[in-house]
Amino acid sequence: MQRGDSLNSPFVPFSPNPSIQQGTPTSTPPLKHTLSSSTSSNLRYSSSRKSIYDRHLNRSQRSELSKASFAFLFGEMVQYAQKRVNGIADLEKKLNLHGYSIGQRLLELLLWREGRSAKRETRILGILQFITTTVYRSIFNKPADGLEKSRDNEDEYMLIDNDPMVNSYISVPKEMSQLNCAAFVAGIIEAVLDGCLFPGRVTAHSVPTEQLPAKTVFLIKFDESVIERESVLG
Amino acid sequence: MSFYFAIVGTKDNPIYEAEFGTSKQGGDGVARFREEQRSMNQFIVHSSLDIVEEVQWATPTMYMKCVDKFNNLQVSCFLTAGNIKFLLLHDQKADDAIRQFFTDVYDLYTKTLMNPFYEVDMRITSGVFDGKVKQAAKKYL
Amino acid sequence: MVILSLLILNKAGGLIFQRDFNEGLKKLSSNDYLVLAGTFHGVHAITSRISPVRNSGGGLEVLESDRFRMQCFQTLTGTKFLIFAEPNQPNIDVVVKRVYELYADYVMKNPFYQIEMPIRCEAFERNLVAYIKPK
Known part of the structure; x- marks a missing residue:
């Protein structure tokens, strides 16, 4: 379903009229779907078909970060x-x-x-x-x-x-x-x-x-x- | 038994919505709302936002059971830490099942938020999210 | 532990830090310190070429006289740390390593410090003084 450049913004308001806005987001084509060629669509999904929804949120709870790494990153942030x-x-x-x-x-x-x-x-x-x-x-x-x-x-x-x-x-x-x-x-x-x-x-x-x-x-x-x-x- | 589920953001903007039917007792998981009923669903759910805002200061819990009734339909609400509202429109009572469903969707929402390119109040357009929500609905509702 | 003074030279041989830790030292003018640094840089470069030990890699490391002992530590990036100490002072290596650690912490992680420029980091000086002259 073509909706021109309203597809480019993730902030499109919903409409209660079903003929304009069909139900669930899966019927809405992903952003840039009609513009990109088939080769670039391979980039949207990782080859192992895993998404961020497969990672457990507690996975990084116990992990520690080196203070030096953070200090360098933060220093760059300040300079930027x-x-x-x-x-x-x-x-x-x-x-x-x-x-x-x-x-x-x-x-x-x-x-x-x-x-x-x-x-x-x-x-x-x-x-x-x-x-x-x-x-x-x-x-x-x-x-x-x-x-x-x-x-x-x-x-x-x-x-x-x-x-x-x-x-x-x-x-x-x-x-x-x-x-x-x-x-x-x-x-x-x-x-x-x-x-x-x-x-x-x-x-x-x-x-x-x-x-x-x-x-x-x-x-x-x-x-x-x-x-x-x-x-x-x- | 049919359900209409919506996620509403901090500025009362809809972020995600879905419809399902029950998968228990031989239901096939497809929502069966009457045609004129369908267009009303969104209105009913969003009108209950006022009540949610009043009730949220009275209770510190995240899952608020039934906040509003309309004809024979009930609206249940789950309020996240960042003031995102998960609203479910349903016609029968099923507190525990709904609570588990909300907890699952909360997990999915938090994972969506961890994406650095996703900002609060953005529409959720991921097909994977949609699929997982429907899976959770099939499991609990 | 008696350290007399510390000099830090950048890759090009310019003086980026100089500090005395002992009041009895003769004060040179800032220009003299720059000349000293530049001279040392040149000497270090020459000695690294004419070193009789094969594959030693570095240049002058220790200079001893009866009044002082100077130790030079060159990092992988070409920065040189010169420590002047009493002649019979043991464990200067440890001191040099610690000063290098302080440099890596308070100078390199400071977003307001421009690389190869004179060091004006208050945290570095504070920690250096606390380490070398604990009161």
């Missing part, structure tokens, strides 16, 4: 972002975006792994505890070092990490001293919050102390709707 932006705020936003897509996937994966006893979080404190323990432990193998509520503002919370792993090998030059590459982790946290319907902004700030020169505080600022809902729920 740096070439495409002008300004520190933009760079932090780009890193935040990278972390965001990771956080969306991590949220679903972690809750799936909890199994039947999985509970969705509906309260602010609940979701923050979830991030401090479960999310942090699954990425960094240790819970975050502290969670505080701001005394001045109702909608601000602070998550403290004494030594963010992503920053361990990075020395920010003096002219960019406001940059904190933990904006990447802030993106992960923001995505987890957004997914659970607690929209807000998460930013990373470095607060070096004598004993902990790499201490970072993630400032979590929730939207007003979240605070209203929280007070309604009692």
